[in-house]
Amino acid sequence: MDEQWMTGQTSLSLGLNVGRPTARRGAPPVTKVLVEEDFMSSKKNHEVEALEAELRRVGEENRMLSDMLRALVAKYSDLQGKVSGMMAAAAAANNQQSLSTSEGGSAASPSRKRARSDSLDTAGRNPSPPLAAAGSGVFAVSVNVSPDQAECTSVHEPCDSKRVRADDVKASRVSKLYVHADPSDLSLVVKDGYQWRKYGQKVTKDNPCPRAYFRCSFAPSCQVKKKVQRSADDKTVLVATYDGDHNHAPPPKQQGSGGRKRGGAAVLHVSPAPVLVQEQRKHEASTADQVADRKNLVEQMAATLTRDPGFKAALVSALSGRIPVA
DNA sequence: CGTTTTTGACCAGCGC
């Protein structure tokens, strides 16, 4: 990170009082010390000076962290806009390319192979889960990437590509969804508007929380799979990994279909949906709406994060080791 | 009774 973006930001009232309250409480009032303890005054003075210096340093650090967080949010917003623009451009380019080569082409690249297999069920396909609107303070971020990139885009999981098989690469896209769930809710259920049937659960090596495996139960032919696991870092965050695309329209909004209770978290989908050729025009028409939605979401996420004392603590601990103390 | 969840067993890929 360069310094400029940090210094450009000046005020953000986050209440990041890093260590300040305890320092204050630990130090007796200066005047009292000076009056009552003459013989120790010089020693106490030193302590007070040290504490004041520490206080100033912590205050400065507090301000710096606030600035960094603000800049981070601003940069995130900016990058999100750029990424969506690039994805739209790339999709448009792919659209043109596939249109020019899809008929009668013999030298099929891997990506074209996938596109062809996808085309079998392209009609009526819904590219990404129609995630339900979030409740207040609940958010999720989804990243749509190619399968081999997917493992590296997660903040919560280490890059681990050894399990990426050839047929996985050939398979359809992978997207990740981060859902802020109630910590007291132990279920691994992410409400995303589709019906899922759990077919397995496993405890993985890198995370003590079990990982649940789901298949789409709405359409038997639908090959979409979903893995849900709590983040190892933050147990309140559910990480849902979607593997593939639904080949059917989303089910009508169910109020607990089948009568079964559906626990879990409300989510909010942030990412641009993976756009297929046939849906490209529709997508472009709604790009303006999506940009506006993303802006709102970024603001909502920032508000959520800044309200969360746990996030502040984690941010402070994460950054404290990286900021050189004078 | 049909559907979903649970859970131990099984399988395949990978590293040593």
Place this chain on the structure above:
DNA sequence: GCGCTGGTCAAAAACG
């Protein structure tokens, strides 16, 4: 070849 690990299967249990 062996052990480890992630993913899937399938029978039994649970649920509405």
